[in-house]
Amino acid sequence: MTPERYKVQLTLECPVLTAATNPAAPGIDAPFARNRDGQPCFPGTLIKGKLLQSWQVLREFDGMAGVNVPVPDPGRAYEWLGREAGNEGNAATDREKYKPSRGRALFKDFVDGTRSKVCDRIRTRIAMDEALHAADEGALEMMESPYGTGEPAVFEGTIDFFPRDDA
Numbered sequence: 001m002t003p004e005r006y007k008v009q010l011t012l013e014c015p016v017l018t019a020a021t022n023p024a025a026p027g028i029d030a031p032f033a034r035n036r037d038g039q040p041c042f043p044g045t046l047i048k049g050k051l052l053q054s055w056q057v058l059r060e061f062d063g064m065a066g067v068n069v070p071v072p073d074p075g076r077a078y079e080w081l082g083r084e085a086g087n088e089g090n091a092a093t094d095r096e097k098y099k100p101s102r103g104r105a106l107f108k109d110f111v112d113g114t115r116s117k118v119c120d121r122i123r124t125r126i127a128m129d130e131a132l133h134a135a136d137e138g139a140l141e142m143m144e145s146p147y148g149t150g151e152p153a154v155f156e157g158t159i160d161f162f163p164r165d166d167a
Contacts (some may be wrong), residue, residue: 003106010047010110010155012061014147018042028122030143039117040115040146042155044107052081080105104164110157121145
């Protein structure tokens with residue numbers, strides 16, 4: 001089974017933040033996600049999850065006041081993207097709810113190959129204590145942000161779509 005490969009370009013208006021789990025430079029609380037070559041990226045699993053989430057939200061509007069939203073029905077969406085493992089029920093009696101299912105689409109990381117590996121832009125987020133007029137304890141966050149406000153960020157990736165295995 002040879003998959004069909006689709007090249008996808010995602011253009012976002014910044015600011016854009018996607019935190020990585022890897023450690024960053026001292027003082028950075030939320031490093032921007034990067035691939036192994038150091039390029040800013042959105043993990044393919046994040047893109048896939050956001051697509052599924054968007055379809056679920058858009059489906060709620062379908063048929064309202066003449067609105068026709070062309071999104072796949074839940075069965076088709078889960079066939080294409082997979083279903084996450086459930087967390088309801090009793091694991092001892094119903095193990096099937098805890099088995100994730102693979103979809104037919106494999107999302108590779110979406111990468112911005114134009115950015116330098118080094119980022120000198122930092123965004124801050126502060127929650128203020130109203131009484132003290134100072135940052136709350138632990139409420140100052142330093143985030144790596146390779147993109148300026150209003151700047152377009154272009155990420156490119158691929159989606160491999162595997163044919164149905166009817167054998």
